[in-house]
Amino acid sequence: xxxxxxxxxxxxxxxxxxxxxxxxxxxxxxxxxxxxxxxxxxxxxxxxxxxxxxxxxxxxxxxxxxxxxxxxxxxxxxxxxxxxxxxxxxxxxxxxxxxxxxxxxxxxxxxxxxxxxxxxxxxxxxxxxxxxxxxxxxxxxxxxxxxxxxxxxxxxxxxxxxxxxxxxxxxxxxxxxxxxxxxxxxxxxxxxxxxxxxxxxxxxxxxxxxxxxxxxxxxxxxxxxxxxxxxxxxxxxxxxxxxxxxxxxxxxxxxxxxxxxxxxxxxxxxxxxxxxxxxxxxxxxxxxxxx
Numbered sequence: 096x097x098x099x100x101x102x103x104x105x106x107x108x109x110x111x112x113x114x115x116x117x118x119x120x121x122x123x124x125x126x127x128x129x130x131x132x133x134x135x136x137x138x139x140x141x142x143x144x145x146x147x148x149x150x151x152x153x154x155x156x157x158x159x160x161x162x163x164x165x166x167x168x169x170x171x172x173x174x175x176x177x178x179x180x181x182x183x184x185x186x187x188x189x190x191x192x193x194x195x196x197x198x199x200x201x202x203x204x205x206x207x208x209x210x211x212x213x214x215x216x217x218x219x220x221x222x223x224x225x226x227x228x229x230x231x232x233x234x235x236x237x238x239x240x241x242x243x244x245x246x247x248x249x250x251x252x253x254x255x256x257x258x259x260x261x262x263x264x265x266x267x268x269x270x271x272x273x274x275x276x277x278x279x280x281x282x283x284x285x286x287x288x289x290x291x292x293x294x295x296x297x298x299x300x301x302x303x304x305x306x307x308x309x310x311x312x313x314x315x316x317x318x319x320x321x322x323x324x325x326x327x328x329x330x331x332x333x334x335x336x337x338x339x340x341x342x343x344x345x346x347x348x349x350x351x352x353x354x355x356x357x358x359x360x361x362x363x364x365x366x367x368x369x370x371x372x373x374x375x376x377x378x379x380x381x382x383x384x385x386x
Contacts, residue, residue, distance in 0.1 A: 142177055142197070143170045144226035144233040147204055152236035153224065158243050159272075160213040167205045167224055167235060171197040179228040181205065186222025186237055187212070209239060214305045216273045217243040246271040247333035249302075253309070256325055256343035261317030265327055265339065266309045269302035275331040276301050281312060282328075285321040295330060319347045 146153045147166035155163040171177040177197045181190050187210045197203045207224065222237035248271035255264045269275050277298050283291035291314060300308055312327075326340045 141172050142179075142228060142231075144168070144179070144224075144235060145170075146235060152238055154238050154240075155209055156240040156242065157211060159211050159215045159217070159241055161211050163209045163211060163239070165207060165209075167207055167226070168202055169195060169197050169205060169226065170202045172200060174199050177228050179226050181207070182225045182227075183207075183209075183237075184223040184225060186220065186239060188222065188224060188237070209237070211239070211241055214303055215241050216304050217241050217245050218273075243272060245273050245333075247273050247275060247331060249275055249277060249329055249331045249334045249337050251327050251329045251337045251339040254325065254327055254339045254341040256323075256341050258317075258343050258345050261314035261345075263312040263314060263325060263327065263341075264309070265312070266307055267298075267302060267329055268307045269304055271334065272304050273333065274301055274303055275334060277329050277331045279312070280328045280330075281325070283314075283323045283325045285318055285323045287321075290318050290321065290323060291325070295328070318345050321345050 145168055147168045153165045153167075155165055157163045167181070169177075169179050176199055179195050179197060181193050181195065183189070188207055189210065190205065190207050192205075195203060195205055209222070218241060220239040220241060222239060224235040224237055226233045226235070248269070250268045250270055251265055252268055253264070253266045256262075257264065263281065267277055277300070278295040279298055280295035281291060281293040282289065298310070300310075302308060317323075322342070322344045324340055324342055326338060329337045
């Protein structure tokens with residue numbers, strides 16, 4: 096019985112060896128390669144980056160001008176150390192080190208800070224903390240709430256009229272704590288009435304708190320001869336209308352020549368009429384003397 100059993104085991108082993116030997120060469124070599132690839136991917140593909148304490152996103156709150164801190168957890172379940180590169184997007188995020196090596200089967204908690212600049216308006220802001228390693232990038236949502244009163248205030252300053260081209264130069268200033276999208280209306284009054292009237296329209300810019308923007312408003316057909324008062328009115332949502340004005344006198348050469356010619360014609364016509372009336376009175380006086 097023992098001899099028969101040993102004979103049967105030898106036969107089974109011989110059959111297995113024969114089956115492996117008979118298998119195609121590519122089938123025999125594929126298995127070790129797949130195992131190596133699996134081991135390599137398994138060592139890095141499951142690493143994670145997330146806010147500390149298992150939160151779904153990083154949340155920070157504070158006033159403008161402050162530095163807020165939080166922690167990012169990097170987990171490396173692999174069998175080898177993992178080097179992770181950190182960066183921020185959409186918010187001024189800083190790290191003690193932008194490259195962190197996490198040992199095998201270890202979690203590393205990495206502090207980071209967000210600097211809330213003094214001109215950051217109150218309200219909700221978004222950003223992203225990015226972690227990159229082994230050809231893979233993970234992003235952690237960053238939500239920032241800046242506290243403080245919301246104030247919308249806009250002014251128009253330094254209005255100047257270029258009498259050579261008619262261009263209107265002015266500066267808009269955001270004096271509040273919110274981002275503004277300004278509108279502008281322009282009106283100019285001359286000696287004989289309105290010479291320019293443009294209703295309010297949105298400008299292609301936004302102003303952050305404290306930001307200034309100098310712009311030029313074209314006026315392609317200004318009056319050739321006139322004294323005008325230009326009034327600019329800027330508005331923005333939540334802000335009171337802001338108005339500024341400037342005086343200008345337009346005196347072009349051709350217009351002056353035409354005006355001078357008109358005055359000469361008027362003066363000449365008046366002199367002719369005076370002379371004619373004088374001759375008429377003389378003739379009437381002579382006729383009366385003769386009679």
